[in-house]
């Protein structure tokens with residue numbers, strides 16, 4: 001499934017800000033790179049994600065996007081903006097990690113003339129520039145603690161105070177934050193304010209690494225082949241079956257961006273219009289004979305997650321894990337119990353018994369009563385709005 005952006009006239013703000021990331025409205029306006037103007041979502045995990053995004057986009061809720069590098073955080077932020085009532089307003093994107101601590105406050109909130117050496121005129125910050133639109137704050141995990149307090153105030157009060165100003169200016173901005181670091185760990189380590197974390201995390205979008213959504217690899221590869229093929233004059237470019245196998249067996253540590261670059265590079269070096277394995281130079285590529293199937297990679301990340309849980313030793317760990325497995329499998333199978341039982345290789349009776357234990361049976365007040373004493377509580381997942389806060 002490809003989701004295309006509507007064609008809209010756009011306004012570029014390049015030059016009015018020193019740089020980190022520019023941008024307004026529409027990906028096609030970013031002339032320097034072939035930014036995707038369509039999103040590819042083929043794997044079941046991605047389709048579920050798309051549904052989740054479509055559900056949260058129309059609200060004004062602050063969104064926290066979590067994902068490894070290159071998984072499409074910025075593209076998803078743009079998509080949320082494009083699906084929201086703010087779509088005709090500006091979309092500003094700021095990479096918090098790209099600015100020094102001294103610059104970032106004036107970049108975000110603006111400054112008055114004479115507020116500091118070099119402030120020869122007053123300037124609006126990104127919050128004011130994105131007024132009536134959406135502001136995408138990338139790499140929020142890198143925000144200095146002092147600034148986190150100021151940002152929290154802006155999100156609560158919906159007004160900004162320029163550096164050197166006495167009065168606040170009201171702003172109407174939807175914030176989408178993104179991070180590739182584990183913010184919960186950063187909170188525990190005292191590097192990130194818990195109250196700001198909860199403010200950001202009104203709705204969460206967790207992007208799955210490309211290696212864990214293998215159904216997207218070939219559709220994305222074909223999408224980039226078309227995109228770059230047209231640009232480079234290879235209209236009929238395609239992958240040989242061996243090249244397809246190579247791409248499917250690779251781990252993609254740099255995720256979609258790495259795949260995009262790999263296709264672009266291969267198109268540049270291939271002699272004809274059939275891309276062969278030798279046209280690809282994949283970093284850290286394992287020989288195909290020993291390449292681990294994707295399921296083993298997934299098992300490794302599952303083991304790592306369980307190990308982390310063991311270190312934290314929450315109460316009733318086994319029940320927590322089991323209820324999470326059941327809930328995730330049910331969501332994956334769109335709550336079809338027969339399919340879920342088949343997927344988990346257990347009988348439907350056993351499935352229903354375990355579901356009752358964790359209060360997962362639909363409309364089952366009586367059965368839910370059985371769960372007293374169970375540790376199961378609906379945890380925040382990519383499909384649920386975080387409790388307790390609504391903008």
Ligand SMILES: Nc1ncnc2c1ncn2[C@@H]1O[C@H](COP(=O)(O)OP(=O)(O)OP(=O)(O)O)[C@@H](O)[C@H]1O
Nearest residue numbers: 035036038039040069070071072073074075256257
């Ligand atoms: N679902 C998708 N369909 C098509 N192209 C995509 C998709 N997701 C990401 N891309 C493309 O992959 C590249 C990386 O996406 P993006 O910049 O949004 O990732 P990111 O998570 O913000 O990366 P980083 O962590 O490095 O900032 C971009 O060129 C984007 O257009």
Ligand SMILES: [Mg+2]
Nearest residue numbers: 070073074138
């Ligand atoms: Mg990004």
